[in-house]
Amino acid sequence: MSIKKFMYLNRRSSFGTVYAIESLEVVLVAAAFDQDVSLAFIDDGVYQIIKGQNTNGIGMKNFSKTFHALGDYEINKLYVSAESLEERGLSADDLMPLVYEDEDDNWEEKSSVKVVSNLEISKIMSKQDVCFSF
Amino acid sequence: MLHTVNKSSFERNSLKSCINTIDDTSVILLIEDGVISATKNINSSMIANLANQGRVYALQGDVEARGVSSKLVDNIKLVNYTGFVDLVVEHGTSVSWV
Numbered sequence: 001m002s003i004k005k006f007m008y009l010n011r012r013s014s015f016g017t018v019y020a021i022e023s024l025e026v027v028l029v030a031a032a033f034d035q036d037v038s039l040a041f042i043d044d045g046v047y048q049i050i051k052g053q054n055t056n057g058i059g060m061k062n063f064s065k066t067f068h069a070l071g072d073y074e075i076n077k078l079y080v081s082a083e084s085l086e087e088r089g090l091s092a093d094d095l096m097p098l099v100y101e102d103e104d105d106n107w108e109e110k111s112s113v114k115v116v117s118n119l120e121i122s123k124i125m126s127k128q129d130v131c132f133s134f
Numbered sequence: 135m136l137h138t139v140n141k142s143s144f145e146r147n148s149l150k151s152c153i154n155t156i157d158d159t160s161v162i163l164l165i166e167d168g169v170i171s172a173t174k175n176i177n178s179s180m181i182a183n184l185a186n187q188g189r190v191y192a193l194q195g196d197v198e199a200r201g202v203s204s205k206l207v208d209n210i211k212l213v214n215y216t217g218f219v220d221l222v223v224e225h226g227t228s229v230s231w232v
Contacts, residue, residue: 013142015199016167044142044170050201057195057214064201087144089175089205 004129006030007038010045011133014064015055020048021063023134028066031073038077038128039070040121045134046084049096049113064096071100076112083118135159136225140166140232143177148231153180163191163213163221172197173205185209193218 008027014020030037041048048064055062070076078098085091092115101107116124125131137156143149149171152162162184164172171181172192184190186209194212197203213221222228 012145013167013170013200015196016140016142044144044167047170047200047202052203053199053201055195055199058199060199062199087176088170089173089178094201094205 001033003034003036005036005038005127007040007125007128007131009125009131009133010039010041010048011043013044013047014053015058015060019134020045021061023132024063024066026132027070027075028073031070031075037075038079038124039075040079040081040125042081042084042118042121044084044088046080046088046090046095049078049080049098050090050094051096067096067098070098071112074100076100076110078113079121079124080113080115081118081121082115085115136161136163136221136228138163138165138228138230139168139171140164140230142167142170143180144170149177149180152229152231153184161189161191161221161225163193163218164196164210165193165218166196167200169193169196169200169202172207172210173202174207178207181210182207191217191221 012019053064098112099109137152139149141148169192191211191213
């Protein structure tokens with residue numbers, strides 16, 4: 001099977017709608033089929049990977065922990081919109097430390113998260129075979 | 135009156151409509167994704183003044199779920215579900231800006 005480039009645009013926060021968790025499920029399916037997967041977090045989507053989420057008070061699953069597993073599925077291209085962070089009073093330091101082990105570099109642990117401009121995201125998007133928006 | 139807002143100010147204009155409509159004895163309770171509007175961001179001037187008057191509440195469980203406890207606008211009052219019920223009882227009529 002040929003490998004295609006898939007990009008998932010995450011535009012909503014985690015718990016108000018079902019979009020965020022559905023996106024994560026589909027991302028993991030694509031990874032299971034060894035596709036080339038990128039994720040972009042824009043608009044309120046940046047809240048999906050913010051540090052210190054605690055869902056005890058709302059009785060919902062804290063699936064933010066699942067993002068830590070993406071590295072093990074060789075999903076290590078996570079792009080976060082710098083503009084979306086800034087509008088929301090957030091910075092890169094507020095994001096979860098998501099990492100992967102680079103097999104081409106002696107399994108060194110590296111960050112999967114890159115904060116980039118919207119222009120940069122649009123360039124990456126234009127190189128994909130398929131883009132999904134959630 | 136009590137007004138609840140459950141959508142992010144970045145995604146819908148519910149908070150804006152609410153603020154444009156309420157009288158000066160009303161209070162706002164931010165719930166679900168509405169608590170995003172309780173954080174310091176480019177939209178927070180919308181509620182800063184009301185918060186200073188002690189008229190903005192946010193549901194604590196929703197704030198903690200979204201990891202924004204340390205980023206709240208000054209003078210937002212946090213309430214739990216019991217506090218939510220108290221607000222409903224205290225203010226009589228409530229409106230949900232969904």
